[in-house]
Amino acid sequence: MFIAMNRFKVIKGEEKAFEKVWLSRDTHLESVPGFIEFHLLRGPEQDDHTLYSSHSVWTNQAAFTAWTQSEAFRAAHRTAGDNKPLYLGHPQFEGFEVLQTVHGAARSARPAAE
Amino acid sequence: MFIAMNRFKVIKGEEKAFEKVWLSRDTHLESVPGFIEFHLLRGPEQDDHTLYSSHSVWTNQAAFTAWTQSEAFRAAHRTAGDNKPLYLGHPQFEGFEVLQTVHGAARSARPAAE
Numbered sequence: 001m002f003i004a005m006n007r008f009k010v011i012k013g014e015e016k017a018f019e020k021v022w023l024s025r026d027t028h029l030e031s032v033p034g035f036i037e038f039h040l041l042r043g044p045e046q047d048d049h050t051l052y053s054s055h056s057v058w059t060n061q062a063a064f065t066a067w068t069q070s071e072a073f074r075a076a077h078r079t080a081g082d083n084k085p086l087y088l089g090h091p092q093f094e095g096f097e098v099l100q101t102v103h104g105a106a107r108s109a110r111p112a113a114e
Numbered sequence: 115m116f117i118a119m120n121r122f123k124v125i126k127g128e129e130k131a132f133e134k135v136w137l138s139r140d141t142h143l144e145s146v147p148g149f150i151e152f153h154l155l156r157g158p159e160q161d162d163h164t165l166y167s168s169h170s171v172w173t174n175q176a177a178f179t180a181w182t183q184s185e186a187f188r189a190a191h192r193t194a195g196d197n198k199p200l201y202l203g204h205p206q207f208e209g210f211e212v213l214q215t216v217h218g219a220a221r222s223a224r225p226a227a228e
Contacts, residue, residue, distance in 0.1 A: 003155060003169075019213060027216050035218035041117060041210035053210060055117075059220050096155035096167060099133060102141050104149035106173050 001036070001098035002061040006091040009049035014086040015042075018052065021086070028076040029056070034063025049088055061095065115150070115212035116175040120205040123163035128200040129156075132166065135200070142190040143170070148177020163202055175209065 010018045022040050029035050036057040043051035058064040067073050124132045136154050143149050150171040157165035172178040181187050 001153075003153070023214055029216055030218055032218065034220050036220045037218060038214070038216040039115075039117070039212050040214040042213055043208050043210045051208065063220075094157050094165065096157045098153050099156055100137055100152070100154040102143055102152040104144055104146065104151060106148050106150045106177075 001101070002058045002064055003096040003098060004056050004058065004064050005094045005096065006054045007094065008052040008054070008091050009046075009088040010052050010086055011049060011088060012045075015050050018086045022054070025076070028072040032063075032067050032070070032072055034059040035067065052087075054091075061097070064095070115215070116172045116178055117210040117212060118170050118172065118178050119208045119210065120168045121208065122166040122168070122205050123160075123202040124166050124200055125163060125202060126159075129164050132200045136168070139190070142186040146177075146181050146184070146186055148173040149181065166201075168205075175211070178209070 008018070019040075019042075027038060029038055036059060038057070039055040041053040041055055043053060045051075056064070058067075122132070133154075133156075141152060143152055150173060152171070153169040155167040155169055157167060159165075170178070172181075
Protein backbone atom coordinates (compact mmCIF):
# COMPACT_ATOMS: atom_id res chain seq x y z
CA MET A 1 0.00 0.00 0.00
CA PHE A 2 1.00 3.61 -0.56
CA ILE A 3 -0.14 6.69 1.37
CA ALA A 4 0.00 10.14 -0.24
CA MET A 5 -0.22 13.07 2.17
CA ASN A 6 -0.38 16.80 1.61
CA ARG A 7 0.27 18.99 4.63
CA PHE A 8 -1.44 22.41 4.74
CA LYS A 9 -0.56 25.25 7.12
CA VAL A 10 -4.01 26.84 7.38
CA ILE A 11 -4.07 30.50 8.40
CA LYS A 12 -5.55 31.13 11.85
CA GLY A 13 -9.20 32.08 11.47
CA GLU A 14 -9.54 30.36 8.07
CA GLU A 15 -10.01 26.83 9.42
CA LYS A 16 -13.77 26.70 8.84
CA ALA A 17 -13.40 28.10 5.31
CA PHE A 18 -10.69 25.55 4.52
CA GLU A 19 -12.79 22.68 5.83
CA LYS A 20 -15.82 23.87 3.86
CA VAL A 21 -13.84 23.83 0.59
CA TRP A 22 -12.78 20.23 1.22
CA LEU A 23 -16.01 18.87 2.67
CA SER A 24 -18.17 20.34 -0.10
CA ARG A 25 -16.07 19.25 -3.08
CA ASP A 26 -16.73 16.33 -5.41
CA THR A 27 -13.66 14.14 -4.90
CA HIS A 28 -14.02 12.23 -8.20
CA LEU A 29 -12.13 9.49 -6.34
CA GLU A 30 -14.57 6.65 -5.73
CA SER A 31 -14.08 4.87 -9.04
CA VAL A 32 -10.37 5.61 -9.57
CA PRO A 33 -8.41 2.34 -10.05
CA GLY A 34 -6.33 1.45 -7.01
CA PHE A 35 -7.90 4.08 -4.73
CA ILE A 36 -8.65 2.63 -1.28
CA GLU A 37 -9.48 5.48 1.09
CA PHE A 38 -9.24 9.22 1.65
CA HIS A 39 -9.12 11.11 4.95
CA LEU A 40 -9.10 14.82 5.63
CA LEU A 41 -7.25 15.32 8.91
CA ARG A 42 -7.11 18.28 11.29
CA GLY A 43 -3.85 18.35 13.23
CA PRO A 44 -2.26 20.45 15.95
CA GLU A 45 -2.52 24.23 16.22
CA GLN A 46 0.73 26.15 15.91
CA ASP A 47 1.54 29.82 16.58
CA ASP A 48 0.50 31.11 13.16
CA HIS A 49 -1.43 28.22 11.63
CA THR A 50 -3.37 25.00 12.16
CA LEU A 51 -1.92 21.92 10.48
CA TYR A 52 -4.22 19.94 8.19
CA SER A 53 -3.33 16.89 6.16
CA SER A 54 -5.09 15.28 3.23
CA HIS A 55 -4.32 11.64 3.22
CA SER A 56 -5.13 9.16 0.45
CA VAL A 57 -4.44 5.41 0.54
CA TRP A 58 -3.65 3.48 -2.66
CA THR A 59 -2.94 -0.14 -3.54
CA ASN A 60 0.52 1.00 -4.69
CA GLN A 61 2.46 4.09 -5.77
CA ALA A 62 1.82 3.42 -9.46
CA ALA A 63 -1.95 3.74 -8.91
CA PHE A 64 -1.42 7.12 -7.22
CA THR A 65 0.87 8.36 -10.00
CA ALA A 66 -1.62 7.25 -12.67
CA TRP A 67 -4.38 9.20 -10.88
CA THR A 68 -2.30 12.41 -10.81
CA GLN A 69 -2.05 12.14 -14.61
CA SER A 70 -5.77 11.45 -15.17
CA GLU A 71 -8.78 13.51 -16.14
CA ALA A 72 -10.37 12.69 -12.76
CA PHE A 73 -7.44 14.44 -11.04
CA ARG A 74 -7.78 17.53 -13.24
CA ALA A 75 -11.53 17.64 -12.57
CA ALA A 76 -11.02 17.42 -8.81
CA HIS A 77 -8.46 20.25 -8.80
CA ARG A 78 -10.04 22.50 -11.42
CA THR A 79 -11.58 24.97 -8.96
CA ALA A 80 -8.72 25.03 -6.50
CA GLY A 81 -7.35 28.28 -7.89
CA ASP A 82 -10.58 30.18 -7.38
CA ASN A 83 -10.31 30.42 -3.62
CA LYS A 84 -8.60 33.16 -1.66
CA PRO A 85 -5.46 32.03 0.14
CA LEU A 86 -6.43 29.90 3.12
CA TYR A 87 -2.99 28.46 3.92
CA LEU A 88 0.62 29.60 4.16
CA GLY A 89 2.94 28.73 1.26
CA HIS A 90 2.38 25.61 -0.82
CA PRO A 91 1.05 22.29 0.48
CA GLN A 92 3.92 19.97 1.37
CA PHE A 93 3.65 16.59 -0.35
CA GLU A 94 4.94 13.42 1.30
CA GLY A 95 4.52 9.89 -0.07
CA PHE A 96 4.83 6.84 2.21
CA GLU A 97 5.22 3.12 1.57
CA VAL A 98 3.30 0.98 4.09
CA LEU A 99 5.82 -1.45 5.62
CA GLN A 100 3.63 -3.04 8.29
CA THR A 101 -0.07 -3.16 9.15
CA VAL A 102 -1.51 -4.32 12.50
CA HIS A 103 -5.28 -4.61 12.85
CA GLY A 104 -7.17 -4.16 16.12
CA ALA A 105 -10.39 -5.59 17.46
CA ALA A 106 -12.07 -2.19 17.14
CA ARG A 107 -11.62 -2.34 13.35
CA SER A 108 -14.88 -4.19 12.78
CA ALA A 109 -16.68 -1.47 14.71
CA ARG A 110 -15.46 1.21 12.32
CA PRO A 111 -18.37 2.89 10.58
CA ALA A 112 -18.53 2.59 6.78
CA ALA A 113 -18.57 6.39 6.43
CA GLU A 114 -18.45 9.36 8.78
CA MET B 115 -11.61 8.68 14.42
CA PHE B 116 -8.22 9.90 15.61
CA ILE B 117 -4.82 9.30 13.99
CA ALA B 118 -1.63 9.50 16.10
CA MET B 119 1.59 9.87 14.11
CA ASN B 120 5.20 9.92 15.18
CA ARG B 121 7.69 11.19 12.60
CA PHE B 122 11.24 9.79 12.77
CA LYS B 123 14.26 11.23 10.94
CA VAL B 124 16.21 8.00 10.47
CA ILE B 125 19.98 8.39 9.99
CA LYS B 126 21.20 7.46 6.50
CA GLY B 127 22.43 3.87 6.54
CA GLU B 128 20.33 2.92 9.59
CA GLU B 129 17.08 2.36 7.71
CA LYS B 130 17.25 -1.44 7.78
CA ALA B 131 18.13 -1.47 11.50
CA PHE B 132 15.24 0.89 12.25
CA GLU B 133 12.79 -1.22 10.27
CA LYS B 134 14.02 -4.39 11.99
CA VAL B 135 13.34 -2.93 15.45
CA TRP B 136 9.79 -2.09 14.46
CA LEU B 137 8.95 -5.16 12.43
CA SER B 138 10.24 -7.57 15.08
CA ARG B 139 8.59 -6.00 18.11
CA ASP B 140 5.47 -7.23 19.90
CA THR B 141 3.07 -4.32 19.50
CA HIS B 142 0.79 -5.28 22.42
CA LEU B 143 -1.84 -3.39 20.44
CA GLU B 144 -4.34 -5.92 19.12
CA SER B 145 -6.57 -6.06 22.19
CA VAL B 146 -6.28 -2.42 23.28
CA PRO B 147 -9.76 -0.83 23.54
CA GLY B 148 -10.46 1.59 20.70
CA PHE B 149 -7.41 0.57 18.64
CA ILE B 150 -8.30 0.21 14.95
CA GLU B 151 -5.11 -0.05 12.91
CA PHE B 152 -1.37 0.58 12.93
CA HIS B 153 0.90 1.32 9.96
CA LEU B 154 4.64 1.73 9.82
CA LEU B 155 5.38 4.07 6.92
CA ARG B 156 8.58 4.79 5.01
CA GLY B 157 8.58 8.28 3.55
CA PRO B 158 10.84 10.39 1.36
CA GLU B 159 14.65 10.49 1.62
CA GLN B 160 16.17 13.82 2.61
CA ASP B 161 19.78 15.01 2.59
CA ASP B 162 20.73 13.60 5.99
CA HIS B 163 17.86 11.25 6.83
CA THR B 164 14.96 9.15 5.60
CA LEU B 165 11.56 10.08 6.99
CA TYR B 166 9.54 7.33 8.66
CA SER B 167 6.17 7.67 10.33
CA SER B 168 4.39 5.38 12.76
CA HIS B 169 0.73 5.84 12.37
CA SER B 170 -2.00 4.45 14.62
CA VAL B 171 -5.75 4.83 14.09
CA TRP B 172 -8.17 5.00 17.06
CA THR B 173 -11.91 5.27 17.51
CA ASN B 174 -11.29 8.62 19.23
CA GLN B 175 -8.59 10.64 20.98
CA ALA B 176 -9.65 9.42 24.43
CA ALA B 177 -8.88 5.81 23.45
CA PHE B 178 -5.38 6.85 22.33
CA THR B 179 -4.75 8.82 25.54
CA ALA B 180 -5.93 5.90 27.68
CA TRP B 181 -3.50 3.58 25.86
CA THR B 182 -0.54 5.92 26.50
CA GLN B 183 -1.32 5.62 30.22
CA SER B 184 -1.69 1.82 30.19
CA GLU B 185 0.53 -1.13 31.07
CA ALA B 186 0.30 -2.29 27.43
CA PHE B 187 1.96 0.98 26.36
CA ARG B 188 4.76 0.60 28.90
CA ALA B 189 5.32 -2.99 27.79
CA ALA B 190 5.53 -1.99 24.13
CA HIS B 191 8.07 0.77 24.86
CA ARG B 192 10.12 -0.96 27.56
CA THR B 193 13.01 -1.95 25.27
CA ALA B 194 13.09 1.25 23.25
CA GLY B 195 16.01 2.65 25.25
CA ASP B 196 18.26 -0.32 24.58
CA ASN B 197 18.97 0.53 20.96
CA LYS B 198 21.76 2.72 19.65
CA PRO B 199 20.56 5.98 18.14
CA LEU B 200 18.93 5.26 14.78
CA TYR B 201 17.29 8.63 14.24
CA LEU B 202 18.06 12.34 14.62
CA GLY B 203 16.59 14.13 17.63
CA HIS B 204 13.31 13.02 19.15
CA PRO B 205 10.33 11.64 17.25
CA GLN B 206 7.87 14.40 16.40
CA PHE B 207 4.34 13.61 17.57
CA GLU B 208 1.30 14.85 15.68
CA GLY B 209 -2.31 13.95 16.47
CA PHE B 210 -5.06 14.34 13.85
CA GLU B 211 -8.85 14.32 14.01
CA VAL B 212 -10.43 12.61 10.98
CA LEU B 213 -12.89 15.12 9.47
CA GLN B 214 -13.89 13.20 6.34
CA THR B 215 -13.53 9.66 4.99
CA VAL B 216 -14.11 8.62 1.37
CA HIS B 217 -13.95 4.93 0.49
CA GLY B 218 -12.93 3.57 -2.91
CA ALA B 219 -13.83 0.47 -4.84
CA ALA B 220 -10.33 -0.97 -4.25
CA ARG B 221 -11.01 -1.04 -0.51
CA SER B 222 -12.56 -4.51 -0.59
CA ALA B 223 -9.44 -5.79 -2.35
CA ARG B 224 -7.22 -4.65 0.51
CA PRO B 225 -5.43 -7.62 2.08
CA ALA B 226 -6.18 -8.36 5.73
CA ALA B 227 -2.47 -8.08 6.57
CA GLU B 228 0.73 -7.37 4.67
